[in-house]
Amino acid sequence: MSKQQTLKSKSDERVFDAIVYAIAAVIMIIVLYPLVYVVSASFSDPSKVLSGDVWLLPKGISLDAYTSIMDNDKIWRGYLNSIIYTVVGTVINILMTLLAAYPLSRPDLPGRNGFMVLITLTMFFGGGLIPTYLLVKDLGMVNTMWALIIPGAIATYNLIVMRTYFQTSIPWELQEAAHMDGCSNWRLLLSIILPLSKPIIAVMVLFYAVGHWNSFFPALIYLQNEELHPLQLVLREILMISQSAFEGGSIGLEKQILLAETIKFAVIIISSLPVLIMYPFVQKHFVKGVMIGSIKG
């Protein structure tokens, strides 16, 4: 390569780098802007939001939206319900996934492939919404929290990820040795497999828990009783259907309608808070989960 060529390719490289960084910066702005806007609007004076004055930073700082959320029973009840559903649901998810994934990871289990086919087929074909709905109804789960938890007790994708982890990350020799020493399969699972599987279990807890926290559709079809509504359903009502959730306060109607505007932003923040606070701590685990999942591909 002549010297001139090298110089030319060097400046080409620099132009290329500049373009790469510019595109990356634009992407970050596009992703962040709506989030920043929601946060700013939630802390702003409602009239400034409605007039379009708020576009990046909060204008006429006001905490009214948050204080009126604090007084709202519906939101608190939804919050509490969501916490219960998330905790109970995730515990059941983990137990069931573990109980399925471990035996199916064992190469010495007769009939293993048959079970795997039975399970994998469900990823590609199912009865659909209506037969599932009728089944849950027949089982008497409507208007109980079990309708949100039992029908989704195992996510097949997660089961396969966990099984792959057991197969690839825990040496089979170790399990065989334990067997030689007369260790039963239950003890093997509890005292050898579980302690070695903390990373994957952490990932599964996070996947399942975020799923429960964010889910609204099963609650929409199975829970008619408002007292049981999880946060996402309460949110849907506030964000999409009406402002009725906040009617009947002591403030004037005009102010109420104004306030309803910023309340929408504040409930978005309040409801996303648990997941977003957790995010920086767990993001590397999430990524790991996706990576393990990709091994199977």
Next chain:
Amino acid sequence: MKSAQTSAASLTPSQPKRGSGLPRKIAKRYDLYLMLLLPIAWYLIFHYGPLYGLQIAFKNFNPAKGIFGSPWEGFGHFERFFDSYYFWRLLWNTISINLFSLLIAFPIPILLALLVNEIRSKHFSKWLQNITYIPHFISVVVIVGILNAMLSPTGPINMLIEALGGTPTRFLEEAGWFKTIFIGSNIWQNMGWQSIIYIAALSGVNPQLYEAAKMDGASRLRRIWHVSLPGIAPVIVILLILDIGHFMNVGFEKILLMQNNLNLESSDVISTFVYTTGVLKGEYSYTAAIGLFNSVINLILLLMVNRFARKTSETSLW
């Protein structure tokens, strides 16, 4: 799935030979079957149970008589659906939303991963990744809430349009905008998360290949084209097949939340129709038939794509 199978096979233990025979092998591992009892029962009830219930698509379901006792109807529900005035609208909306998603939204995470791969500063690339992952964890309800806020007549998008001299648009109430907004916000929410798998695949590409291409005088764009892309091609094929595997169902919950009477013309899809007519209006047999039609189309698509992929690229699900 293939690699999981082979890795399992390589782990196959050296069985102790005494007293072999299948019954004995099974009896020795009865506790493993005990563990499987609950999960397998669950699969039979909650995945195969609805398959049994699917027979109501060919019956006139009567809750009093139950699934088994209801009288047969044959293909009447299917005929009614195919003859209905909304059949083509539902089919077109379902197919077009998913087709446009596949064409526009599917390549974006690949491009993002290639971009991340070209960033030399590790620090900067981590920031880019972590920021683009955030929206993945936001619930559908909140996403649609944010869309409402951003696109409302007094929201920032319309303010910008006005400042630039345009006329504000009620984006969410116009059928013409529905698909664009739906797909655009999906990209916003998922591009980062979906890029993870490609970024992982890219980090597995042999660095010597890049060095060799550089020696041959390949520019960076050419290196992306000739080294990076072929390196992740198998992953792309698998994810494409998986995406097509739920072609007819994508985004149901979000579409339901974004739907209103004004945009129904382009937001009414098969799955939302099944919900509103089946669950809300109680026409169980009719909508079970529509759901079955949807699943069958989906399955046929999946089988076709998998076959095609196996023939052309030797990468397939099975």
